[in-house]
Amino acid sequence: MLVDIINSKGEKVSKTDLPETIFNAEVKPAVLHEVVKMQLAKKRSGTACVKHRSDVKGSTRKLFRQKGTGRARRGNIKSPLLRGGGSVFGPNPRSYAYTVPKKVRKLALRMALSSKLKDNELTVLDRFDMEEIKTKAFLSVIRTLGKENALLVTDGKNEKLELSSRNLPGIKVLRAEGLNVYDILKYKDLILLESSLKMIEGRFNT
Secondary structure (H helix, E strand, O other): OEEEEEOOOOOEEEEEEOOHHHHOOOOOHHHHHHHHHHHHHHHOOOOOOOOEOOOOOOOOOOOOOOOOOOOOOOOOOOOOOOOOOOEOOOOOOOOOOOOOOHHHHHHHHHHHHHHHHHOOOEEEEOOOOOOOOOHHHHHHHHHHHOOOOEEEEEOOOOHHHHHHHOOOOOEEEEEHHHOOHHHHHHOOEEEEEHHHHHHHHHHOOO
């Protein structure tokens, strides 16, 4: 599958052959949904918590005698029925994370990449060199490419790109090793540096 490689000025400089096994998969929304749901579940903090009866500070003294007062029987002041007492069925810290099979995750990643190519939302960039960390210079290139809501995938750590893009809400710079279904689908366009293609292909060979 031949696609154009462009430079930072938006000019075509060459072509590259994308492997059909990765970029020509049949897109099944149900599979993509399952993997995205898994990723979002893993992001949930799960820190919601209340104080139960044993967590509340207070005396364990019986408030008044069991019989003869005409009142409802009471234990200590930490009872859930009293003001300031413990909660009964409130939440405890928990993990919402779960996993789907590795084959399904790889299949979903293929589908996500394929969907971007089929929708003409995938761009291969020959290089993205920056002399210094400067958001204005980074934004200038992005606007030249016409991709102001995009995920930019690099072959490894690139501090200049990562720091120059961090204040732009519509742009995310991601290393190829961290490429995932949620981020691919979240952004309208997908920009792949030419040097990252081999790393992406290598992820499917493991």
